[in-house]
Amino acid sequence: MIWLWLVPVVVALIVIGIFVYFMNRVIILSNRVDNAWSQIDVQLKKRADLVPNLVETVKGYAAHEKQAIEMVTKARENMLKASDMKTRAKAENELTQALKTIFALAENYPNLRASENFRLLQEQLEGIENKIAYARQFYNDSVLGFNNTITTIPGSFFAGIVGRSKPREFFEILEAERAPVKVQF
Amino acid sequence: MNRISFYDQIAKNRRSSFFLSVIVFSFLVVLIYVISEIFIPELSLLFLIVSMIMVFLYTYGTYNYGDSIVLAATKAQPIDENDPKYVHLVNVVEGLSIAAGVPKPSIHLIESDEINAFATGKDPQHASIAVTTGLLKNLRRDELEGVIGHELSHIRNYDIRFATLVAVMVGLVAILSNMFLRSMWYAPRGGKRERRGDVGLLVLVGVLLAILSPIIVRLVQFAISRRREFLADASSVELTRYPPGLANALDKIMRINRGDMKVSEAVSHLFFVDPTKSPLDSLYATHPSIEERIRILRAM
Numbered sequence: 001m002i003w004l005w006l007v008p009v010v011v012a013l014i015v016i017g018i019f020v021y022f023m024n025r026v027i028i029l030s031n032r033v034d035n036a037w038s039q040i041d042v043q044l045k046k047r048a049d050l051v052p053n054l055v056e057t058v059k060g061y062a063a064h065e066k067q068a069i070e071m072v073t074k075a076r077e078n079m080l081k082a083s084d085m086k087t088r089a090k091a092e093n094e095l096t097q098a099l100k101t102i103f104a105l106a107e108n109y110p111n112l113r114a115s116e117n118f119r120l121l122q123e124q125l126e127g128i129e130n131k132i133a134y135a136r137q138f139y140n141d142s143v144l145g146f147n148n149t150i151t152t153i154p155g156s157f158f159a160g161i162v163g164r165s166k167p168r169e170f171f172e173i174l175e176a177e178r179a180p181v182k183v184q185f
Numbered sequence: 186m187n188r189i190s191f192y193d194q195i196a197k198n199r200r201s202s203f204f205l206s207v208i209v210f211s212f213l214v215v216l217i218y219v220i221s222e223i224f225i226p227e228l229s230l231l232f233l234i235v236s237m238i239m240v241f242l243y244t245y246g247t248y249n250y251g252d253s254i255v256l257a258a259t260k261a262q263p264i265d266e267n268d269p270k271y272v273h274l275v276n277v278v279e280g281l282s283i284a285a286g287v288p289k290p291s292i293h294l295i296e297s298d299e300i301n302a303f304a305t306g307k308d309p310q311h312a313s314i315a316v317t318t319g320l321l322k323n324l325r326r327d328e329l330e331g332v333i334g335h336e337l338s339h340i341r342n343y344d345i346r347f348a349t350l351v352a353v354m355v356g357l358v359a360i361l362s363n364m365f366l367r368s369m370w371y372a373p374r375g376g377k378r379e380r381r382g383d384v385g386l387l388v389l390v391g392v393l394l395a396i397l398s399p400i401i402v403r404l405v406q407f408a409i410s411r412r413r414e415f416l417a418d419a420s421s422v423e424l425t426r427y428p429p430g431l432a433n434a435l436d437k438i439m440r441i442n443r444g445d446m447k448v449s450e451a452v453s454h455l456f457f458v459d460p461t462k463s464p465l466d467s468l469y470a471t472h473p474s475i476e477e478r479i480r481i482l483r484a485m
Contacts, residue, residue: 039283127276134284
Protein backbone atom coordinates (compact mmCIF):
# COMPACT_ATOMS: atom_id res chain seq x y z
CA MET A 1 0.00 0.00 0.00
CA ILE A 2 2.33 2.67 -1.23
CA TRP A 3 -0.17 5.50 -0.94
CA LEU A 4 -0.39 5.08 2.82
CA TRP A 5 3.20 6.26 2.98
CA LEU A 6 2.25 9.30 1.05
CA VAL A 7 -0.13 10.57 3.73
CA PRO A 8 2.51 11.54 6.33
CA VAL A 9 4.74 12.92 3.57
CA VAL A 10 1.97 15.18 2.27
CA VAL A 11 1.04 16.29 5.79
CA ALA A 12 4.69 17.08 6.53
CA LEU A 13 4.99 19.08 3.32
CA ILE A 14 1.89 21.09 4.16
CA VAL A 15 3.16 21.83 7.68
CA ILE A 16 6.56 22.88 6.33
CA GLY A 17 4.82 25.06 3.75
CA ILE A 18 2.77 26.81 6.44
CA PHE A 19 5.87 27.43 8.56
CA VAL A 20 7.86 28.81 5.63
CA TYR A 21 4.99 31.06 4.56
CA PHE A 22 4.31 32.64 7.95
CA MET A 23 7.95 32.94 9.01
CA ASN A 24 8.74 34.67 5.72
CA ARG A 25 5.68 36.86 6.11
CA VAL A 26 6.84 38.17 9.50
CA ILE A 27 10.36 38.82 8.21
CA ILE A 28 9.14 40.54 5.05
CA LEU A 29 6.85 42.85 7.04
CA SER A 30 9.63 43.60 9.51
CA ASN A 31 12.04 44.41 6.66
CA ARG A 32 9.39 46.63 5.12
CA VAL A 33 9.29 48.68 8.32
CA ASP A 34 13.09 49.09 8.21
CA ASN A 35 12.94 50.07 4.56
CA ALA A 36 10.16 52.57 5.22
CA TRP A 37 12.26 54.12 7.95
CA SER A 38 15.22 54.56 5.59
CA GLN A 39 12.88 56.14 3.03
CA ILE A 40 12.20 58.92 5.53
CA ASP A 41 15.95 59.35 5.99
CA VAL A 42 16.47 59.68 2.24
CA GLN A 43 14.02 62.57 2.06
CA LEU A 44 15.40 64.27 5.17
CA LYS A 45 18.88 64.05 3.70
CA LYS A 46 17.67 65.64 0.47
CA ARG A 47 16.11 68.45 2.42
CA ALA A 48 19.26 69.02 4.45
CA ASP A 49 21.25 69.18 1.19
CA LEU A 50 19.02 71.93 -0.16
CA VAL A 51 19.28 74.12 2.93
CA PRO A 52 22.75 75.66 2.25
CA ASN A 53 21.47 76.65 -1.23
CA LEU A 54 18.46 78.31 0.30
CA VAL A 55 20.56 80.11 2.91
CA GLU A 56 22.87 81.53 0.22
CA THR A 57 19.95 82.72 -1.87
CA VAL A 58 18.21 84.37 1.08
CA LYS A 59 21.46 86.05 2.21
CA GLY A 60 21.78 87.62 -1.20
CA TYR A 61 18.46 89.45 -0.85
CA ALA A 62 17.77 89.72 2.87
CA ALA A 63 21.12 89.63 4.62
CA HIS A 64 19.88 91.38 7.77
CA GLU A 65 17.39 88.60 8.62
CA LYS A 66 20.25 87.08 10.60
CA GLN A 67 18.06 85.46 13.21
CA ALA A 68 15.99 83.40 10.78
CA ILE A 69 19.02 82.40 8.72
CA GLU A 70 20.91 81.32 11.82
CA MET A 71 17.91 79.31 13.00
CA VAL A 72 17.83 77.31 9.78
CA THR A 73 21.59 76.72 9.74
CA LYS A 74 21.63 75.63 13.37
CA ALA A 75 18.65 73.33 13.00
CA ARG A 76 20.35 71.66 10.06
CA GLU A 77 23.59 71.17 11.98
CA ASN A 78 21.73 69.77 14.98
CA MET A 79 19.90 67.37 12.74
CA LEU A 80 23.05 66.11 11.03
CA LYS A 81 24.93 65.47 14.26
CA ALA A 82 22.00 64.08 16.28
CA SER A 83 22.74 60.55 17.43
CA ASP A 84 19.52 59.19 18.90
CA MET A 85 16.03 59.18 17.48
CA LYS A 86 14.50 61.61 19.99
CA THR A 87 16.95 64.50 19.55
CA ARG A 88 16.90 63.98 15.81
CA ALA A 89 13.14 64.17 15.60
CA LYS A 90 13.35 67.37 17.61
CA ALA A 91 15.98 68.87 15.30
CA GLU A 92 14.00 67.85 12.21
CA ASN A 93 11.01 69.57 13.63
CA GLU A 94 13.05 72.71 14.33
CA LEU A 95 14.27 72.70 10.76
CA THR A 96 10.70 72.41 9.47
CA GLN A 97 9.64 75.36 11.60
CA ALA A 98 12.71 77.40 10.64
CA LEU A 99 12.04 76.82 6.93
CA LYS A 100 8.46 77.92 7.42
CA THR A 101 9.72 81.13 9.02
CA ILE A 102 12.07 81.79 6.11
CA PHE A 103 9.30 81.34 3.55
CA ALA A 104 6.99 83.56 5.58
CA LEU A 105 9.69 86.26 5.77
CA ALA A 106 10.27 86.03 2.04
CA GLU A 107 6.86 87.62 1.57
CA ASN A 108 8.46 90.91 2.65
CA TYR A 109 11.14 90.77 -0.05
CA PRO A 110 9.64 91.05 -3.53
CA ASN A 111 13.07 90.72 -5.15
CA LEU A 112 13.72 87.50 -3.32
CA ARG A 113 10.32 86.11 -4.19
CA ALA A 114 10.78 87.04 -7.82
CA SER A 115 14.15 85.30 -8.04
CA GLU A 116 14.02 82.21 -10.25
CA ASN A 117 16.38 80.37 -7.96
CA PHE A 118 14.28 81.01 -4.86
CA ARG A 119 11.05 79.94 -6.55
CA LEU A 120 12.61 76.67 -7.68
CA LEU A 121 14.02 76.03 -4.20
CA GLN A 122 10.63 76.74 -2.69
CA GLU A 123 8.86 74.25 -4.98
CA GLN A 124 11.55 71.65 -4.32
CA LEU A 125 11.42 72.11 -0.56
CA GLU A 126 7.64 71.98 -0.54
CA GLY A 127 7.76 68.79 -2.62
CA ILE A 128 10.24 67.27 -0.19
CA GLU A 129 8.16 68.39 2.77
CA ASN A 130 5.22 66.45 1.26
CA LYS A 131 7.41 63.45 0.56
CA ILE A 132 8.63 63.42 4.17
CA ALA A 133 5.01 63.39 5.30
CA TYR A 134 4.18 60.58 2.88
CA ALA A 135 7.26 58.59 3.89
CA ARG A 136 6.20 58.85 7.54
CA GLN A 137 2.70 57.79 6.60
CA PHE A 138 4.07 54.75 4.77
CA TYR A 139 6.28 53.99 7.75
CA ASN A 140 3.29 54.06 10.08
CA ASP A 141 1.23 51.95 7.67
CA SER A 142 4.06 49.41 7.57
CA VAL A 143 4.33 49.41 11.35
CA LEU A 144 0.59 48.87 11.63
CA GLY A 145 0.76 45.94 9.20
CA PHE A 146 3.68 44.39 11.10
CA ASN A 147 2.19 44.93 14.55
CA ASN A 148 -1.17 43.55 13.48
CA THR A 149 0.50 40.44 12.12
CA ILE A 150 2.70 39.71 15.12
CA THR A 151 0.05 40.39 17.74
CA THR A 152 -2.67 38.23 16.21
CA ILE A 153 -2.92 34.48 15.75
CA PRO A 154 -1.19 32.79 13.95
CA GLY A 155 1.41 35.50 13.35
CA SER A 156 2.24 35.85 17.05
CA PHE A 157 3.37 32.23 17.17
CA PHE A 158 5.66 32.51 14.16
CA ALA A 159 7.00 35.93 15.19
CA GLY A 160 8.28 34.25 18.35
CA ILE A 161 10.06 31.59 16.30
CA VAL A 162 11.90 34.09 14.09
CA GLY A 163 12.58 36.36 17.05
CA ARG A 164 10.68 39.43 15.90
CA SER A 165 7.85 39.47 18.37
CA LYS A 166 8.48 43.01 19.62
CA PRO A 167 5.95 45.51 18.25
CA ARG A 168 7.55 48.38 16.36
CA GLU A 169 7.18 52.01 17.34
CA PHE A 170 4.92 54.36 15.45
CA PHE A 171 6.25 57.68 14.30
CA GLU A 172 4.36 60.23 16.33
CA ILE A 173 3.89 63.87 15.61
CA LEU A 174 5.60 66.03 18.20
CA GLU A 175 3.52 68.16 20.52
CA ALA A 176 5.01 71.32 19.03
CA GLU A 177 3.80 70.36 15.57
CA ARG A 178 0.32 69.57 16.75
CA ALA A 179 -0.14 73.00 18.30
CA PRO A 180 -1.72 75.64 16.08
CA VAL A 181 0.75 77.88 14.25
CA LYS A 182 1.53 81.14 16.05
CA VAL A 183 1.86 84.16 13.85
CA GLN A 184 4.22 86.88 15.05
CA PHE A 185 4.79 90.30 13.58
CA MET B 186 -8.93 44.50 7.59
CA ASN B 187 -7.71 47.01 5.08
CA ARG B 188 -4.37 45.29 4.68
CA ILE B 189 -5.97 41.92 4.20
CA SER B 190 -8.25 43.10 1.42
CA PHE B 191 -5.33 44.74 -0.36
CA TYR B 192 -3.26 41.55 -0.37
CA ASP B 193 -6.37 39.61 -1.39
CA GLN B 194 -6.79 41.94 -4.32
CA ILE B 195 -3.20 41.36 -5.49
CA ALA B 196 -3.63 37.58 -5.27
CA LYS B 197 -6.94 37.80 -7.08
CA ASN B 198 -5.46 39.91 -9.89
CA ARG B 199 -2.58 37.50 -10.34
CA ARG B 200 -5.01 34.60 -10.52
CA SER B 201 -7.38 36.37 -12.89
CA SER B 202 -4.49 37.36 -15.16
CA PHE B 203 -3.33 33.77 -15.35
CA PHE B 204 -6.80 32.39 -16.11
CA LEU B 205 -7.49 35.10 -18.64
CA SER B 206 -4.26 34.19 -20.45
CA VAL B 207 -5.24 30.52 -20.49
CA ILE B 208 -8.77 31.26 -21.73
CA VAL B 209 -7.61 33.64 -24.45
CA PHE B 210 -4.89 31.20 -25.47
CA SER B 211 -7.40 28.34 -25.86
CA PHE B 212 -9.94 30.58 -27.54
CA LEU B 213 -7.47 31.77 -30.18
CA VAL B 214 -6.12 28.28 -30.85
CA VAL B 215 -9.64 26.91 -31.31
CA LEU B 216 -10.61 29.86 -33.50
CA ILE B 217 -7.59 29.41 -35.76
CA TYR B 218 -8.18 25.67 -35.90
CA VAL B 219 -11.82 26.16 -36.91
CA ILE B 220 -10.87 28.64 -39.61
CA SER B 221 -8.19 26.38 -41.07
CA GLU B 222 -10.58 23.41 -40.91
CA ILE B 223 -13.01 25.34 -43.14
CA PHE B 224 -10.59 26.69 -45.68
CA ILE B 225 -7.72 24.17 -45.86
CA PRO B 226 -8.78 21.02 -44.01
CA GLU B 227 -5.73 19.05 -45.29
CA LEU B 228 -3.36 21.30 -43.34
CA SER B 229 -5.44 21.94 -40.24
CA LEU B 230 -3.20 19.84 -37.97
CA LEU B 231 -0.13 21.79 -39.05
CA PHE B 232 -2.08 24.99 -38.48
CA LEU B 233 -3.00 23.81 -35.01
CA ILE B 234 0.65 23.35 -34.03
CA VAL B 235 1.83 26.56 -35.68
CA SER B 236 -1.03 28.52 -34.16
CA MET B 237 -0.24 27.19 -30.68
CA ILE B 238 3.34 28.43 -30.97
CA MET B 239 2.25 31.77 -32.42
CA VAL B 240 -0.47 32.32 -29.83
CA PHE B 241 1.92 31.39 -27.05
CA LEU B 242 4.39 33.98 -28.29
CA TYR B 243 1.55 36.45 -28.60
CA THR B 244 0.35 35.83 -25.04
CA TYR B 245 3.89 36.11 -23.72
CA GLY B 246 4.48 39.30 -25.70
CA THR B 247 1.27 40.93 -24.48
CA TYR B 248 2.19 40.10 -20.91
CA ASN B 249 5.56 41.82 -21.22
CA TYR B 250 4.87 44.61 -23.71
CA GLY B 251 1.15 45.23 -23.26
CA ASP B 252 1.87 48.58 -21.62
CA SER B 253 3.76 49.86 -24.68
CA ILE B 254 0.84 48.83 -26.89
CA VAL B 255 -1.68 50.59 -24.66
CA LEU B 256 0.46 53.74 -24.43
CA ALA B 257 0.85 53.79 -28.21
CA ALA B 258 -2.88 53.18 -28.75
CA THR B 259 -3.74 56.19 -26.58
CA LYS B 260 -0.99 58.36 -28.10
CA ALA B 261 0.58 58.96 -24.67
CA GLN B 262 4.03 60.60 -24.82
CA PRO B 263 6.63 60.41 -22.01
CA ILE B 264 7.22 63.79 -20.36
CA ASP B 265 10.55 65.47 -19.70
CA GLU B 266 10.65 65.21 -15.91
CA ASN B 267 13.10 68.09 -15.54
CA ASP B 268 10.83 70.53 -17.35
CA PRO B 269 9.68 73.17 -14.79
CA LYS B 270 6.18 72.91 -16.31
CA TYR B 271 5.78 69.42 -14.84
CA VAL B 272 7.61 69.87 -11.53
CA HIS B 273 4.45 69.71 -9.44
CA LEU B 274 3.13 66.64 -11.33
CA VAL B 275 6.44 64.83 -10.82
CA ASN B 276 6.45 65.84 -7.14
CA VAL B 277 2.92 64.56 -6.61
CA VAL B 278 3.65 61.24 -8.33
CA GLU B 279 6.90 60.79 -6.38
CA GLY B 280 5.31 61.67 -3.06
CA LEU B 281 2.34 59.37 -3.47
CA SER B 282 4.57 56.54 -4.72
CA ILE B 283 6.42 56.81 -1.43
CA ALA B 284 3.12 56.69 0.46
CA ALA B 285 1.97 53.65 -1.54
CA GLY B 286 5.35 51.96 -1.19
CA VAL B 287 5.83 51.40 -4.92
CA PRO B 288 8.65 52.60 -7.21
CA LYS B 289 7.90 55.81 -9.07
CA PRO B 290 6.15 54.92 -12.36
CA SER B 291 7.12 56.63 -15.60
CA ILE B 292 4.86 59.59 -16.44
CA HIS B 293 3.17 60.16 -19.80
CA LEU B 294 1.00 62.88 -21.27
CA ILE B 295 -2.01 62.63 -23.62
CA GLU B 296 -3.00 65.64 -25.72
CA SER B 297 -6.68 66.12 -24.88
CA ASP B 298 -8.92 68.75 -23.29
CA GLU B 299 -10.75 66.03 -21.37
CA ILE B 300 -9.82 65.36 -17.74
CA ASN B 301 -8.69 61.75 -17.58
CA ALA B 302 -5.82 59.46 -16.60
CA PHE B 303 -4.84 55.80 -16.59
CA ALA B 304 -2.13 53.45 -15.39
CA THR B 305 -0.71 50.42 -17.15
CA GLY B 306 2.13 47.90 -16.85
CA LYS B 307 2.74 44.31 -15.74
CA ASP B 308 3.71 45.03 -12.13
CA PRO B 309 4.67 47.99 -9.89
CA GLN B 310 8.29 47.71 -11.09
CA HIS B 311 7.22 48.19 -14.72
CA ALA B 312 4.39 50.69 -14.48
CA SER B 313 3.37 53.86 -16.29
CA ILE B 314 0.90 56.60 -15.50
CA ALA B 315 -0.63 58.75 -18.23
CA VAL B 316 -2.59 61.98 -17.67
CA THR B 317 -4.29 64.29 -20.15
CA THR B 318 -3.24 67.89 -20.72
CA GLY B 319 -6.79 68.83 -19.71
CA LEU B 320 -6.25 67.21 -16.33
CA LEU B 321 -3.07 69.22 -15.71
CA LYS B 322 -4.82 72.42 -16.76
CA ASN B 323 -8.01 72.04 -14.72
CA LEU B 324 -7.15 70.30 -11.47
CA ARG B 325 -5.72 71.89 -8.32
CA ARG B 326 -2.94 70.13 -6.44
CA ASP B 327 -5.21 68.31 -3.95
CA GLU B 328 -7.47 67.13 -6.78
CA LEU B 329 -4.45 65.98 -8.79
CA GLU B 330 -3.28 64.06 -5.73
CA GLY B 331 -6.64 62.31 -5.51
CA VAL B 332 -6.50 61.15 -9.14
CA ILE B 333 -2.83 60.11 -8.99
CA GLY B 334 -3.53 58.28 -5.73
CA HIS B 335 -6.31 56.38 -7.48
CA GLU B 336 -3.98 55.36 -10.31
CA LEU B 337 -1.17 54.39 -7.92
CA SER B 338 -3.63 52.15 -6.07
CA HIS B 339 -4.33 50.36 -9.34
CA ILE B 340 -0.57 49.89 -9.71
CA ARG B 341 -0.07 48.65 -6.14
CA ASN B 342 -3.04 46.26 -6.38
CA TYR B 343 -1.85 44.76 -9.69
CA ASP B 344 -5.10 45.94 -11.29
CA ILE B 345 -2.90 47.25 -14.09
CA ARG B 346 -1.68 43.77 -15.00
CA PHE B 347 -5.13 42.33 -15.46
CA ALA B 348 -6.61 45.44 -17.08
CA THR B 349 -3.75 45.71 -19.57
CA LEU B 350 -4.04 42.02 -20.47
CA VAL B 351 -7.78 42.47 -21.00
CA ALA B 352 -7.20 45.50 -23.20
CA VAL B 353 -4.62 43.88 -25.44
CA MET B 354 -5.72 40.23 -25.49
CA VAL B 355 -9.44 40.72 -25.64
CA GLY B 356 -8.93 43.57 -28.05
CA LEU B 357 -7.28 41.14 -30.43
CA VAL B 358 -9.99 38.52 -29.98
CA ALA B 359 -12.52 41.10 -31.10
CA ILE B 360 -10.44 42.09 -34.11
CA LEU B 361 -9.85 38.48 -35.15
CA SER B 362 -13.51 37.58 -34.85
CA ASN B 363 -14.49 40.58 -36.92
CA MET B 364 -12.09 39.50 -39.63
CA PHE B 365 -13.46 35.99 -39.47
CA LEU B 366 -17.04 37.14 -39.78
CA ARG B 367 -16.18 39.20 -42.84
CA SER B 368 -14.16 36.41 -44.46
CA MET B 369 -17.21 34.13 -44.24
CA TRP B 370 -18.58 35.84 -47.32
CA TYR B 371 -15.64 34.57 -49.31
CA ALA B 372 -15.67 30.99 -48.01
CA PRO B 373 -15.61 28.32 -50.73
CA ARG B 374 -19.10 27.00 -51.29
CA GLY B 375 -20.08 23.61 -52.71
CA GLY B 376 -16.52 22.70 -53.73
CA LYS B 377 -16.09 19.81 -51.37
CA ARG B 378 -19.40 18.01 -51.39
CA GLU B 379 -18.17 15.04 -49.39
CA ARG B 380 -17.51 17.21 -46.32
CA ARG B 381 -20.39 19.53 -46.69
CA GLY B 382 -22.12 18.60 -43.42
CA ASP B 383 -18.89 19.18 -41.49
CA VAL B 384 -18.29 22.52 -43.11
CA GLY B 385 -21.80 23.61 -42.31
CA LEU B 386 -21.22 22.81 -38.65
CA LEU B 387 -17.90 24.60 -38.61
CA VAL B 388 -19.39 27.64 -40.26
CA LEU B 389 -22.02 27.65 -37.57
CA VAL B 390 -19.39 27.43 -34.81
CA GLY B 391 -17.38 30.17 -36.49
CA VAL B 392 -20.38 32.45 -36.72
CA LEU B 393 -21.22 31.72 -33.11
CA LEU B 394 -17.67 32.61 -32.03
CA ALA B 395 -17.78 35.79 -34.03
CA ILE B 396 -21.09 36.83 -32.56
CA LEU B 397 -20.05 35.81 -29.06
CA SER B 398 -16.72 37.61 -28.98
CA PRO B 399 -18.01 41.19 -28.72
CA ILE B 400 -20.25 39.98 -25.93
CA ILE B 401 -17.24 38.37 -24.28
CA VAL B 402 -15.37 41.65 -24.55
CA ARG B 403 -18.25 43.40 -22.88
CA LEU B 404 -18.63 40.81 -20.18
CA VAL B 405 -14.95 40.80 -19.31
CA GLN B 406 -14.77 44.59 -19.21
CA PHE B 407 -17.93 44.63 -17.18
CA ALA B 408 -16.60 42.05 -14.75
CA ILE B 409 -13.30 43.76 -14.09
CA SER B 410 -14.02 47.39 -13.55
CA ARG B 411 -16.66 48.51 -11.13
CA ARG B 412 -15.49 47.00 -7.86
CA ARG B 413 -11.89 47.87 -8.67
CA GLU B 414 -12.77 51.51 -9.18
CA PHE B 415 -14.44 51.80 -5.78
CA LEU B 416 -11.50 50.04 -4.15
CA ALA B 417 -9.01 52.34 -5.90
CA ASP B 418 -11.01 55.39 -4.78
CA ALA B 419 -10.89 54.15 -1.20
CA SER B 420 -7.17 53.37 -1.43
CA SER B 421 -6.52 56.79 -2.91
CA VAL B 422 -8.10 58.36 0.16
CA GLU B 423 -6.00 56.04 2.32
CA LEU B 424 -2.91 57.55 0.64
CA THR B 425 -3.91 61.22 0.52
CA ARG B 426 -5.99 61.19 3.73
CA TYR B 427 -8.22 63.76 2.04
CA PRO B 428 -11.51 62.57 0.48
CA PRO B 429 -12.63 66.01 -0.81
CA GLY B 430 -9.64 66.18 -3.21
CA LEU B 431 -10.79 63.18 -5.22
CA ALA B 432 -14.46 64.09 -4.87
CA ASN B 433 -13.83 67.61 -6.22
CA ALA B 434 -11.82 66.19 -9.11
CA LEU B 435 -14.77 63.94 -10.04
CA ASP B 436 -17.09 66.89 -9.67
CA LYS B 437 -15.00 68.92 -12.14
CA ILE B 438 -14.95 65.97 -14.53
CA MET B 439 -18.74 65.84 -14.47
CA ARG B 440 -18.95 69.51 -15.37
CA ILE B 441 -16.10 69.78 -17.89
CA ASN B 442 -15.74 66.43 -19.69
CA ARG B 443 -17.77 65.97 -22.84
CA GLY B 444 -16.86 62.29 -23.23
CA ASP B 445 -15.46 62.57 -26.73
CA MET B 446 -11.95 61.19 -26.33
CA LYS B 447 -10.81 59.30 -29.38
CA VAL B 448 -9.68 56.04 -27.85
CA SER B 449 -10.40 52.44 -28.75
CA GLU B 450 -13.11 50.64 -26.84
CA ALA B 451 -10.56 47.97 -25.96
CA VAL B 452 -8.70 50.36 -23.65
CA SER B 453 -11.57 52.45 -22.26
CA HIS B 454 -11.82 50.41 -19.06
CA LEU B 455 -8.28 51.45 -18.11
CA PHE B 456 -9.24 55.09 -17.72
CA PHE B 457 -10.05 57.00 -14.54
CA VAL B 458 -13.49 57.84 -15.92
CA ASP B 459 -15.14 56.46 -19.04
CA PRO B 460 -13.48 58.35 -21.94
CA THR B 461 -16.50 57.95 -24.23
CA LYS B 462 -20.18 58.26 -23.58
CA SER B 463 -22.41 55.97 -25.57
CA PRO B 464 -26.16 55.41 -25.44
CA LEU B 465 -25.45 51.93 -24.11
CA ASP B 466 -23.67 53.37 -21.09
CA SER B 467 -25.98 52.35 -18.33
CA LEU B 468 -26.30 48.84 -19.70
CA TYR B 469 -22.65 48.02 -20.36
CA ALA B 470 -20.83 50.69 -18.37
CA THR B 471 -17.25 49.71 -17.58
CA HIS B 472 -17.17 52.40 -14.90
CA PRO B 473 -19.40 53.03 -11.91
CA SER B 474 -21.34 56.26 -12.22
CA ILE B 475 -19.42 59.36 -11.21
CA GLU B 476 -22.35 60.51 -9.05
CA GLU B 477 -22.11 57.37 -6.98
CA ARG B 478 -18.35 57.64 -6.58
CA ILE B 479 -18.74 61.22 -5.38
CA ARG B 480 -21.54 60.21 -3.00
CA ILE B 481 -19.35 57.55 -1.37
CA LEU B 482 -16.37 59.90 -1.10
CA ARG B 483 -18.47 62.65 0.45
CA ALA B 484 -19.69 60.19 3.05
CA MET B 485 -16.14 59.26 4.15
